[in-house]
Amino acid sequence: MADLSAISENVVNGNAEAVEELVKKSLDEGTDALTILNDGLVKGMDVIGEKFKNYEVYLPGLIVAARAMKSGLALLKSKLASSSESSSVRVAIGTVQGDTHDIGKNIVAAMLEGAGFQVNDLGYDVAPEAFVSEIKDGGAQVVAMSALVTTNMLSMKDTVEAIEEAGVRDQVKIVIGGAPVTQEYAERIGADGYADDAVSAVGLVRELFK
Amino acid sequence: MAMTRRENCLALLNRNNPEWILYSISYTPDLGKRVQEQLKVADSLSQHGFPGGGISAPYQQKEFKPDFAKYFADMKTPEGFYIDGWGIGHVPSSKYHFDKYIFPMRNFKSPKDVEEYPFPPEPPYEDEAYLQALKKSADETKAKDLLAMSHTTSIFETSWYLRGMDNLLADFVLNEDLANALLDVLTNRAIKQARAAGIAGVDFLGTGDDVGMQQRMIMSPDEWRKWIKPRFAKVLAAAKEHKPDMHVKYHSDGFVEPIIPDLLEIGVTILNPVQPECMDPVKLKKQYGDRLSFDGTIGIQTTMPFGTTDDVKREVKRMIETVGKGGGLVIAPTHVLEPEVPVENIQAFLEAVDEYGHYV
Numbered sequence: 001m002a003d004l005s006a007i008s009e010n011v012v013n014g015n016a017e018a019v020e021e022l023v024k025k026s027l028d029e030g031t032d033a034l035t036i037l038n039d040g041l042v043k044g045m046d047v048i049g050e051k052f053k054n055y056e057v058y059l060p061g062l063i064v065a066a067r068a069m070k071s072g073l074a075l076l077k078s079k080l081a082s083s084s085e086s087s088s089v090r091v092a093i094g095t096v097q098g099d100t101h102d103i104g105k106n107i108v109a110a111m112l113e114g115a116g117f118q119v120n121d122l123g124y125d126v127a128p129e130a131f132v133s134e135i136k137d138g139g140a141q142v143v144a145m146s147a148l149v150t151t152n153m154l155s156m157k158d159t160v161e162a163i164e165e166a167g168v169r170d171q172v173k174i175v176i177g178g179a180p181v182t183q184e185y186a187e188r189i190g191a192d193g194y195a196d197d198a199v200s201a202v203g204l205v206r207e208l209f210k
Numbered sequence: 211m212a213m214t215r216r217e218n219c220l221a222l223l224n225r226n227n228p229e230w231i232l233y234s235i236s237y238t239p240d241l242g243k244r245v246q247e248q249l250k251v252a253d254s255l256s257q258h259g260f261p262g263g264g265i266s267a268p269y270q271q272k273e274f275k276p277d278f279a280k281y282f283a284d285m286k287t288p289e290g291f292y293i294d295g296w297g298i299g300h301v302p303s304s305k306y307h308f309d310k311y312i313f314p315m316r317n318f319k320s321p322k323d324v325e326e327y328p329f330p331p332e333p334p335y336e337d338e339a340y341l342q343a344l345k346k347s348a349d350e351t352k353a354k355d356l357l358a359m360s361h362t363t364s365i366f367e368t369s370w371y372l373r374g375m376d377n378l379l380a381d382f383v384l385n386e387d388l389a390n391a392l393l394d395v396l397t398n399r400a401i402k403q404a405r406a407a408g409i410a411g412v413d414f415l416g417t418g419d420d421v422g423m424q425q426r427m428i429m430s431p432d433e434w435r436k437w438i439k440p441r442f443a444k445v446l447a448a449a450k451e452h453k454p455d456m457h458v459k460y461h462s463d464g465f466v467e468p469i470i471p472d473l474l475e476i477g478v479t480i481l482n483p484v485q486p487e488c489m490d491p492v493k494l495k496k497q498y499g500d501r502l503s504f505d506g507t508i509g510i511q512t513t514m515p516f517g518t519t520d521d522v523k524r525e526v527k528r529m530i531e532t533v534g535k536g537g538g539l540v541i542a543p544t545h546v547l548e549p550e551v552p553v554e555n556i557q558a559f560l561e562a563v564d565e566y567g568h569y570v
Contacts, residue, residue, distance in 0.1 A: 014383055058430040060379040067380060098305030103375050124310055125303045150515045151306065151548040179424045179464075180487075180511035196425065 004031075004040040007072065011044025011114075012051075014064025016071040023072040033079035037116060041069045041076075045114030049199040059107070062198070066110035073113065089209050090118045092134035093144040094126030096155035101148035104178060104198070108144065111198040112205060117142075128155070128162035135168045142205055145191075147178040156181075157189040164190075173208045177201060215261040216355045220413070223457050223480065223503050225537040231530055231567035234260045234505075234542040235559065238307050240549045248553045255564045260540060262359040263351040265410055267343030269333050276328035281314035295330055298371050306549055313374035321391035327372075329395060335402040344410035352413070360407035361416035362400040365441050369393050379429065382437060389437070397441040401448045408452030415449050415458050417442070422464025424488055431468040439472055446477040459505060463545065464488050470498055480505050483544035484533075487511045495533045503538040508559065510545045519558035526562035537569075 003022065010018040019041075026036050048065040051057045057065075091112050095105045102124040113119045120138060122130055134140040143163065147153050156176050163169050174191040186194035192208060195201035213221065213229050222228035237245055278297040290302045291312075299312030318324060334340045348358035369392045370378045381389035400417070407415050419438065421428050429437065442460075449456055459480040460473050465488040470481065483506030484491045491507040507529045508514060513521055526541060533539045541563060547556065 014380075055426070055430070058426070058433060059428050060382045060430075060433060063376050063380050064383045098303055098308065100301070100303045100308045100310035102310070106376065127304075149308065149548055150511055151550045152308075154550070197423075 004036065004043070007036065007040030008044035008047060011041055011065055011068045011072070012047050014061070014068050016064075016068040019068045019072040020075065023075045027075065027079070033076045037073070037076055037080065041072050042114060042116045045069050045111065049111065049202060052197075052199050062107065062111075066107070066114055069114045070110065088116050088118050089142060089205070090120065090138070090140050091142040091144055091205065092120050092122060092131060092138060092140035093146075094122035094131065095124035095146045095148075096152055096159060097125060097127050098155050099147045099149055099152035100124050101178075102146075104148070105146040108146065108177065108198045108201045111202050112144070115202045115206065117205065128159040131159050132162050132166045132168065135163065135172050136166065141172060142208070143172055143174045144201070144205075145174070145176045147176075147181060150180045153178075153181060153185065156185075156191070160189050160191060173205075175201065175204055175208070214355050215257065216352065216357060219261050219357055222537045222540070223414075225499070225503060227569070228537045229568070229570050230257060231534055231563060231569070232260045232540045233258050233560075233563045233567070234540060235556070236546045237556075238546055238548055240306055241547055241551060241553075244553055245556060249557060249560075251560060252564055255560055258563050258567055261356045262414060263354065263356040265344055265347040265351060265358050265360055265407075265412060267333075267340055267347055269337070269340055272331040274328070274331050278314060278328070282312065284317070285312070296368075296372065297328065311371055313370075313372060313377070315373040315392070316377060318373065318388060319385075321387045324388060324391040324395065329399075332399060332402060333406075335406050341406055341409050344406055348410040348412050357413040358411065359414045359416065360403070360410070360412045362403040362407075362445055363396055364417070364419045365393055365396045365400060365445075366419040366421060366438055368396050375428075382429065382433060393437065393441060397444065400441075400445045404445045404449035405452065408449040408456065411453050413457060415446075415456055416461065417445065417458060418461030418482070420461075420463045421469075422462050422466040422488065425465055427464075427466060427468065431472075434469055435472060439469070439476065443476040450477055467494070470494070470502070474498065474501055479503060480540075482506050483542065485509060485511070485544045486513075491529060492532045495535070495538070499533075499535075499538055503540070504533050505540040506542050506544040507533055507539065508541060508543045510543050510547065510551075514543050514547060514555055514559070515551045517555065519554050522555045522558040523562040523565075526559060527566045530563075530566045541567075 007019055007022045023036055052062050093109045095102045109119050109121045131143050145156050175193045176186050176191045177195050183194045193204045195204045218228050222232055278293045282299055288301050292300050297314040301310040351358040373392055421434060446458055457479045458477055459482050460478040461482045467489055480503045484504050486509045508525055513525045529541055
């Protein structure tokens with residue numbers, strides 16, 4: 001029987017090689033990819049997220065865990081894509097137009113991926129139209145936007161408006177974050193939620209799709 | 211008896227009965243242009259500007275023509291891409307002045323890669339004539355009734371501009387040798403800068419690193435104590451060996467409360483920028499105000515862009531009356547101001563400094 005808890009532990013410890021090895025072994029033994037994802041990788045990321053919340057780890061610990069998780073996930077992706085059960089929520093994430101700060105956004109993307117969501121990272125300086133086409137053509141159910149500089153918070157508003165004008169607002173949940181962004185700003189521009197760090201972002205998206 | 215500008219500045223930084231408050235402010239290029247056209251500045255404000263002057267001395271620049279392009283050979287370089295003097299790739303954003311960095315060391319595997327990297331040449335810090343010329347420059351600055359100022363390279367920040375922040379933080383856990391090699395290069399440069407500043411007798415050294423996020427630090431306080439603190443301690447010791455009463459301003463955006471006692475321990479005398487959205491400047495004044503001065507405190511995520519002119523004036527008055535009590539405050543927006551900050555709010559900031567900024 002594959003040891004999925006060992007996968008979790010090695011995700012928490014940031015040991016990418018061990019995660020890779022154990023995921024391979026589990027697949028060879030016939031364990032279902034979705035089970036490995038949920039009971040191995042996602043569980044490990046939940047543990048590290050909890051430790052982050054409790055100030056036991058900071059970004060270094062979070063980043064190496066996310067990298068270990070990704071190295072395992074890479075082995076599962078092709079199998080998950082062909083599995084009918086993997087109809088997980090699709091997230092389009094990006095740093096909004098004008099803004100080039102993507103360190104925080106990258107961590108949020110990794111955490112969402114580590115929570116089992118299908119994440120399409122659009123990068124930085126992402127135009128409103130790019131988010132819109134992710135909803136229309138890419139089937140995104142969540143738009144996650146980041147901004148570090150107050151100037152570019154306005155691009156979040158522009159993007160919400162572009163999504164409304166395109167007539168796809170009811171197909172998508174919009175969540176925002178970034179240093180100067182607040183819950184109040186989320187409400188003001190008509191976003192569905194705000195999170196103040198990467199771990200809270202996972203909780204927020206889970207809550208919206210409960 | 212009225213103080214000179216230099217006397218007042220030192221009295222302010224030493225919390226020793228200054229006569230008037232000082233401020234500083236800076237603008238991103240687009241805003242700067244509008245400020246220049248629209249701002250009306252009262253003559254009486256001129257005494258409130260920070261009376262600092264940089265020091266410099268000429269030297270023969272070493273030839274430096276590194277092949278930085280090879281560090282980007284594995285990628286398609288986007289439109290507008292350019293490489294700066296440190297080898298860091300820049301991609302301008304679609305708006306204003308924001309650049310995305312591409313890190314030349316992102317694919318490095320070992321300390322050897324770092325050792326082989328062409329870091330820009332340094333001024334001749336071992337050359338006695340150069341050091342004496344710096345001292346002369348500092349003396350001349352002081353004679354102009356200004357504080358002689360210098361600064362050192364950031365250690366963590368410049369390291370991650372080269373390596374990538376996520377890579378460097380991962381190195382803290384998985385590749386300590388590489389992290390040490392890179393941080394040491396920047397530390398050694400900073401030590402030389404600090405020593406030269408000490409020998410020149412500068413009054414004020416600017417240093418720092420962004421290690422704070424909005425509500426917590428990027429790395430844990432203990433990780434900071436392991437990776438960063440001992441290095442900054444060496445830098446500040448090198449400066450203070452020659453000029454024990456030198457002021458040291460430490461800059462970190464965001465929340466850095468847990469390491470303030472450490473900063474005091476290694477010789478920091480001024481904390482910048484004390485973002486009020488992240489830390490309460492009034493609380494910090496109560497806690498550390500007998501040993502630490504503050505530079506900043508006016509929020510650039512709240513008051514400056516989104517407040518009314520009354521909000522700005524009220525906040526300036528409040529900070530001067532609390533954090534500035536007895537001195538110990540250079541009042542300033544907590545970062546360079548971004549394009550959406552109304553010029554009226556900048557006008558209000560300056561008027562409030564003029565109006566409330568007198569101790570006698």
